[in-house]
Amino acid sequence: MEGEGEEQTSIWNKETVPKVMKIVSTRLAQRDLISLLLLSPWIHRTLISYPSLWLSIDLREMNNAGDRLIAALSLPRYQHVKQISLEFAQDIDDDHLEVIKSKCLGSLQDLESLNLNGCQKISDKGIEAITSCCLKLKVFSIYWNVRAADEGVKHLVKNCKYIVDLNFSGCKHLSDKSLQLVADNYPELESLNLTRCVKMTDSGLQQVFVKCSFLQSLNLYALSSFTDEAYKKISVLSHLKFLDLCGAQNLSDDGLSCIAKCKKLVSLNLTCLFGIVGVTDKCLEALSKSCANTMTTLDVNGCIGIKRRSRDDLLKLFPYLRCFKVHS
Amino acid sequence: MSEVDMAVIKPEMMKSYIWLQTADGSIQQVEQEVAMFCPMICHEVIQKGMGSSKNYAISLPQRVNPAMLSLILDYCRFHQVPGRSNKERKSFDEKFIRMDTKRLCELTSAADSLQLKPLVDLTSRALARIIEGKSPEEIREIFHLPDDLTEEEKLEPLKNTTDDPRIRLLNRLYAKKRKELKERQKLKNIEVEEERVDDRSVDDLLSFINGDNGDSKGIKNSKSKKKNRRRKDQQKNTSANEAIKNHNKEPNGLNQVCHSAEVGQKVRAGVGATSNLHDVKDDIFDNKNELDDGDIDDEIDPALKEKIDREVEDFARRLNSDWPERMQEILSFGHERKPVHFSLNGNGSLRRYANSEQR
Numbered sequence: 001m002e003g004e005g006e007e008q009t010s011i012w013n014k015e016t017v018p019k020v021m022k023i024v025s026t027r028l029a030q031r032d033l034i035s036l037l038l039l040s041p042w043i044h045r046t047l048i049s050y051p052s053l054w055l056s057i058d059l060r061e062m063n064n065a066g067d068r069l070i071a072a073l074s075l076p077r078y079q080h081v082k083q084i085s086l087e088f089a090q091d092i093d094d095d096h097l098e099v100i101k102s103k104c105l106g107s108l109q110d111l112e113s114l115n116l117n118g119c120q121k122i123s124d125k126g127i128e129a130i131t132s133c134c135l136k137l138k139v140f141s142i143y144w145n146v147r148a149a150d151e152g153v154k155h156l157v158k159n160c161k162y163i164v165d166l167n168f169s170g171c172k173h174l175s176d177k178s179l180q181l182v183a184d185n186y187p188e189l190e191s192l193n194l195t196r197c198v199k200m201t202d203s204g205l206q207q208v209f210v211k212c213s214f215l216q217s218l219n220l221y222a223l224s225s226f227t228d229e230a231y232k233k234i235s236v237l238s239h240l241k242f243l244d245l246c247g248a249q250n251l252s253d254d255g256l257s258c259i260a261k262c263k264k265l266v267s268l269n270l271t272c273l274f275g276i277v278g279v280t281d282k283c284l285e286a287l288s289k290s291c292a293n294t295m296t297t298l299d300v301n302g303c304i305g306i307k308r309r310s311r312d313d314l315l316k317l318f319p320y321l322r323c324f325k326v327h328s
Numbered sequence: 329m330s331e332v333d334m335a336v337i338k339p340e341m342m343k344s345y346i347w348l349q350t351a352d353g354s355i356q357q358v359e360q361e362v363a364m365f366c367p368m369i370c371h372e373v374i375q376k377g378m379g380s381s382k383n384y385a386i387s388l389p390q391r392v393n394p395a396m397l398s399l400i401l402d403y404c405r406f407h408q409v410p411g412r413s414n415k416e417r418k419s420f421d422e423k424f425i426r427m428d429t430k431r432l433c434e435l436t437s438a439a440d441s442l443q444l445k446p447l448v449d450l451t452s453r454a455l456a457r458i459i460e461g462k463s464p465e466e467i468r469e470i471f472h473l474p475d476d477l478t479e480e481e482k483l484e485p486l487k488n489t490t491d492d493p494r495i496r497l498l499n500r501l502y503a504k505k506r507k508e509l510k511e512r513q514k515l516k517n518i519e520v521e522e523e524r525v526d527d528r529s530v531d532d533l534l535s536f537i538n539g540d541n542g543d544s545k546g547i548k549n550s551k552s553k554k555k556n557r558r559r560k561d562q563q564k565n566t567s568a569n570e571a572i573k574n575h576n577k578e579p580n581g582l583n584q585v586c587h588s589a590e591v592g593q594k595v596r597a598g599v600g601a602t603s604n605l606h607d608v609k610d611d612i613f614d615n616k617n618e619l620d621d622g623d624i625d626d627e628i629d630p631a632l633k634e635k636i637d638r639e640v641e642d643f644a645r646r647l648n649s650d651w652p653e654r655m656q657e658i659l660s661f662g663h664e665r666k667p668v669h670f671s672l673n674g675n676g677s678l679r680r681y682a683n684s685e686q687r
Contacts, residue, residue, distance in 0.1 A: 012472070013474065017473060019437055020433045020436045020437050023436055024452045027452060027456035028456055029460070032461065032462075035459070035463065035464045038464040039464050039467055039468055039471075039473055040473055
């Protein structure tokens, strides 16, 4: 009797639960998966044997992130990792990335997405190191990194040829040179975030518009130095869906009516702290003519030139609008 | 008469039943449309012509015991009716999965073996919700998983490809503990796989070495490990024999503290090998004077080094106290067993799991 009970328990531990955990594992976040690994050797063994579970390394907001990343990348199960997030992680700097370059090269071959948002200790040197390891990178995000400069972007474009999503938000030292590099190297670029990259000017932006014709998402938040010169050229981006022009002080009807030519626009943000005075009802009508069917988000809270901007007014022009305020 | 009974009954003549047999040998008949809702049963009937009579009952997988079968058939009975609205089905499902977790687990397993995907989805979603955000300790409790064996498994040496001195130390400590366990558990038959344990131990090790947030034992441990990085004799050979040869002492205290950062470690009391603790102390201090070239110690600033020295001394002193008292100390630091690790888990998971509102 006791033997049978023991056997039952044994089956429970060694077969039933591991199998069930495997079934459930596809629905769990990385951090919960790690908890499962620590439950029992059989669960551990079962889960490790499914590589599809181990394609993501999530070190967001963790301390000692540099060491942890190195440790993780030396584990066999992360050899094919596709996504690494170090968003707001602490204690990671260029040295860690250099170590990874020299010791963990193999693990990054399949990396497609790298999030270094908020990792402020990383400089161009670190960018060079890490990008040289992940040649297949598609998504690169380095929000709020004030050390990153054009040099870093140079390494990025040299190493990673398949980038489709770039986030340089807050990297205030990037200049038109970076834009030139992006334009020259990423014709398939789909998403670009240049929030607060204040050194950039019309000419750099124009380069991007001309050469990255597949852009779907463009974020020019808090960039007040651009003018219609650049804004008018947005019209060539026929695939553009999301456009954030919050802070675009110099935008006028001219510019916006050109933007209206982007027929697939779904979301347009025109808020501005100081008011975008040059935009009036006229261009809203132009916008409506082309984008009435697609526009679901439109924020004109900064456009004091637009008189008819109540919810109802806007709904008349854009019947599918759901969201009227982008940044709260 | 009996032969007539056993003959295949033509479906058109009367309401059809499928015969099912569970692993315990019991056989039952189930309405055809209900049973056929399960792909596995459907397959058996159509492809193999089974299930038409008692003698040809379909043998269900072992994971499907009568209780689970009953539940599954309830599910099938409801859902196979075509006319029901989505709302009705959803409502039924919500009520249906209200059962204790162990049953939910068994049900997932059983449904999976019958390839009944909708039910597997339903139950696994519920289980995922249960598991989300919980510590391994909590999960073990919920699923009635023991942690006895995990302790021993966790003691396998790590591959030290980077020649990390912390890993060297850990392997030494593991070897000591292994010997102790071997003596106690000579009858158990544990399977061991190196790569697997590598992973887990490094996870634990690395996060544990962070020594964050008020986990004094954790910090002590990591510091003492840093201290021991100076040891020159490397645990490169990870075989148990070598380990036993080198370290024939059992630092229970050391290991316990080591494992205090492991999840849900039930501290093993009552192994009062106090005589060995002295040797452990020697172990720790023996190599104080050895220097390792290119050691990570270089990174530590002098103030921190001093702190480490002090902590190691304190630690050794404590080790040398009576074992039961030692156990008390460890046990009283309840929070330290709320893990500080899962290297890839929470940010200082002590915050995460000991204080969930901080999430």
